[in-house]
Amino acid sequence: GESVGLHLPTLSVQEGDNSIINCAYSNSASDYFIWYKQESGKGPQFIIDIRSNMDKRQGQRVTVLLNKTVKHLSLQIAATQPGDSAVYFCAEPNAGGTSYGKLTFGQGTILTVHP
Amino acid sequence: EPEVTQTPSHQVTQMGQEVILRCVPISNHLYFYWYRQILGQKVEFLVSFYNNEISEKSEIFDDQFSVERPDGSNFTLKIRSTKLEDSAMYFCASRPRGRDKNIQYFGAGTRLSVL
Numbered sequence A: 001g002e003s004v005g006l007h008l009p010t011l012s013v014q015e016g017d018n019s020i021i022n023c024a025y026s027n028s029a030s031d032y033f034i035w036y037k038q039e040s041g042k043g044p045q046f047i048i049d050i051r052s053n054m055d056k057r058q059g060q061r062v063t064v065l066l067n068k069t070v071k072h073l074s075l076q077i078a079a080t081q082p083g084d085s086a087v088y089f090c091a092e093p094n095a096g097g098t099s100y101g102k103l104t105f106g107q108g109t110i111l112t113v114h115p
Numbered sequence B: 001e002p003e004v005t006q007t008p009s010h011q012v013t014q015m016g017q018e019v020i021l022r023c024v025p026i027s028n029h030l031y032f033y034w035y036r037q038i039l040g041q042k043v044e045f046l047v048s049f050y051n052n053e054i055s056e057k058s059e060i061f062d063d064q065f066s067v068e069r070p071d072g073s074n075f076t077l078k079i080r081s082t083k084l085e086d087s088a089m090y091f092c093a094s095r096p097r098g099r100d101k102n103i104q105y106f107g108a109g110t111r112l113s114v115l
Helices: none
Strands: A010-014 A019-025 A032-038 A045-051 A056-058 A062-067 A072-077 A086-093 A103-105 A109-114 B005-007 B010-013 B019-024 B031-037 B044-050 B053-057 B065-068 B075-079 B088-095 B110-114
Touching: A010 A019, A019 A086, A019 A109, A032 A062, A045 A056, A045 A062, A045 A072, A072 A086, A103 B044, B005 B088, B010 B019, B019 B031, B019 B088, B019 B110, B044 B065, B044 B075, B075 B088
Parallel strands: A010 A109, B010 B110
Antiparallel strands: A019 A072, A032 A045, A032 A086, A056 A062, A062 A072, A086 A103, A086 A109, B005 B019, B019 B075, B031 B044, B031 B088, B044 B053, B065 B075, B088 B110
């Protein structure tokens, strides 16, 4: 069945450190993943996405790595800032073979950045 | 920058009452979604809407729920007879046409409190 989940529910880092947030998925046919950031009192915001034909994709201070062999992806945030404190979700569109774009979210990791 | 807007930000209602949650999606978007998030849990898909009809719905979206796009701008979620367990954050999302990218844009949410 469809399953997108996270290893660690909380992550606490010091400002300036690099952060790594992990996500596991169960369907080897999954081909597209999205990371969302949810700040307190707000809706999820798109951060970065990756297709299964890529192992790595970089954005501004963020990098997503995809390991299809072990069905794992990670979000790396470089030089983490207090403004990065939020809940981070991995999400998969159209999990289970649907086609209208429904997002299946993982459990979420709470990232807390200490000044 | 265009954004999805939701009203009200907080709705308090008595059990058994009807509520209507309102959303104005981004104007050129064609796919519309409702999600909910119970406190401390992950975001869950409720329903997707395309071409003036429901394209997919989850098990949560039972006969007590309905969606409507009454005009060219609003997208509403109605709960006919609210239950205590309907208390949650409800997020509206929209995305443009095209299945290659599934970047959904979320509103800030409506907090529904059922007493």
